Amino acid sequence: MQLHLKTAVAQDYLQVFNAFNEQLFRELAPPFPKLKLLRFDGSEPGDVVEVELQTGVKSFRWTSLITDRSITSTEAYFIDQGQELPPPLRLWHHKHLVSKNGNGAIIHDIITYSTGAKALDLLLYPLMVLQFGMRKPIYKRVFGKV
Template sequence: MQLHLQTAVQQDYMRVFNAFDEQLFRKLSPPYPKLKLLRFDGSETGDVVDVELQTGIKSFRWTSLIVDRNITDAAAYFIDEGQQLPPPLRIWRHKHLVAKNGTGAIIHDIITYSTGYKLLDLLLYPVMRLQFGMRKPVYQRVFGKV
């Protein structure tokens, strides 16, 4: 299943792209489940991001590896792939794309996920949309609303 969310912001695409650091990661974390950051190397190919999802009942590990990164005159992106995922996820790929948009930028969160069951993927879609939709006001607060 794929989810693609876009947020237009005022700042230059390279300035936005270079701001994808630990501080922004923490700001983008959803209120639930609570995330405990165990490791944050950055967004270069080979870097690792490791978190513990704390549901209040049980904790789950989520480890992602940055598998690709590219910068051009019009856009920049990095891709993280889940290495250790919480149930029911089996596949996770998140492309963080920042594209030039006049003097501003458009931030794309392009997420591909799978539980291995199409019906469960469909049921998770609104939850994923809600969780990642919460990033939009954070992006706009940090980089300026268009």
């Protein structure tokens, strides 16, 4: 299943892309489940990001490997690929793309995920849209509204 969320912001695409650091990662964390950051190497291929999702009842590890990164004259992106995922996820691929948009930029969260069961993927879709949709006001606050 794939979702693609877009947020237009006022800053230049390279400024936005270069701001994808640990501080922004922490700001983008959803209110639930609570994230405990265990490791944040960065966004270069080979870097690892590891968190513990704390539900209050049980904790789950989520480890992602940065597998690709590219910067061109019109866009920049990096991809995090899930290595250790919380149930029910079996596949996670998140492309963090920032494209040029006049003097500003568009931040794209392009997420492909799978639980291995199409019906469950469909049930999770609204939750994924909600969780990642919560990033939009944060992006606009940090990078400026268009």
